[in-house]
């Protein structure tokens with residue numbers, strides 16, 4: 001039995017009650033969170049309940065083309081008014097470079113690949129958060145009415161630390 005089979009079994013049990021049926025697609029607290037896929041950060045970490053917020057995740061918590069697409073949909077179609085960007089300590093994309101990462105993967109896969117074009121590896125976490133904020137704040141479709149704030153999540157202490165611009 002694979003983990004996916006276990007998930008399917010759990011889903012059957014969940015569907016008997018399906019408590020989340022009552023939720024609407026619009027996040028109740030009008031919040032969108034962009035963060036890393038890291039397992040150590042969850043809605044529980046943020047005190048959020050299901051239905052409260054959009055949680056957009058990718059490796060690193062990076063404002064990629066696709067994350068941007070989701071945030072734009074989140075704001076314009078589903079009414080979110082605050083964006084929170086969270087990177088975290090001990091991220092897999094830290095302490096490496098694009099080149100090293102690509103070489104390592106190519107060696108294991110035994111072949112090159114055009115896509116993904118970038119892994120968005122980074123060395124300085126504060127700088128990386130500021131860079132993500134900058135991408136959002138300068139985007140013509142992210143209106144000035146949207147509150148955009150950036151944070152580093154410390155996986156040891158469990159605390160968020162705000163990163164200010166500049």
Ligand SMILES: [Zn+2]
Pocket residue numbers: 036037038059060061088090091092093
């Ligand atoms: Zn990470």
